[in-house]
Amino acid sequence: MPAPEFLLYVDSKYSSPYAMSAFVCLHEKELPFDLLTIDLGGGDNHAPVFTQTSLTSRVPTLVHDDFSVSESSAIAEYLEDLYPAPGYKAVYPHDIRARARARQIQAWLRSDLTPIRNERTSRGIFFTRTDQPLSDDGRAAAEKLFRVATALLPEGAQNLFGEWSIVDVDLAFMINRLAMNGDEVPPRLAAYSASQWQRASVQLWVKQARDA
Secondary structure, three states: OOOOOEEEEEEOOOOOHHHHHHHHHHHHOOOOEEEEEEOOOOOHHHOHHHHOOOOOOOOOEEEEOOEEEEOHHHHHHHHHHHOOOOOOOOOOOOOHHHHHHHHHHHHHHHHOOHHHHHHOOOHHHHOOOOOOOOOHHHHHHHHHHHHHHHHHOOOOOOOOEOEOOHHHHHHHHHHHHHHOOOOOOOHHHHHHHHHHHOOHHHHHHHOOOOOO
16 A cells, blocks of 8 residues: 555544544545544644644644645545546536535535534534434524435435535534434435445444544
8 A cells, every 4th residue: 555645633532524524535535644633622733733734723634745724625625636536536526516516515514504513413423312302493403404405315316416425424424413313304314324324434434443
């Protein structure tokens, strides 16, 4: 195997959906990389050794030679431009409009649906569920998520845009915040997110050793 060309910083709990997204992109493109963890709870992301590497002191951060970039969607786009199809697996749709829609959904998942992120944290996926019911705002956000996801996912399809893309993983993570906590999720969306969760690159992340 060639020597790692990239270094990826992720959270030490391996629970960040954004770190998972960058991790999956690297694996899907079969790009060798080293993985380093940052203890966010301990504030290690603000230590000089990391702030000198990561402009915004956030994970994930990808280091490539003398260049570093954070934010998972920026990392995915950088890798897609650097190693495009057909030589490497595409992580975004080829069609211009589908690619624009994919990037729209990524931005939306990161900027909207805040009550879901607050009330159904990633701890419920990787550690312990909560028995607290969703608030009114949480239920409204869930209904919005279900409406948008149902409109995007063609009937009987396994992926949003025909071929798999990184947006499938991002959307599945948001749905699984609810599904894996035991909240009611439309069966078609529950099946879709469960299928995405079994993807080999995703399972590599899921099976990382975690301290409770």
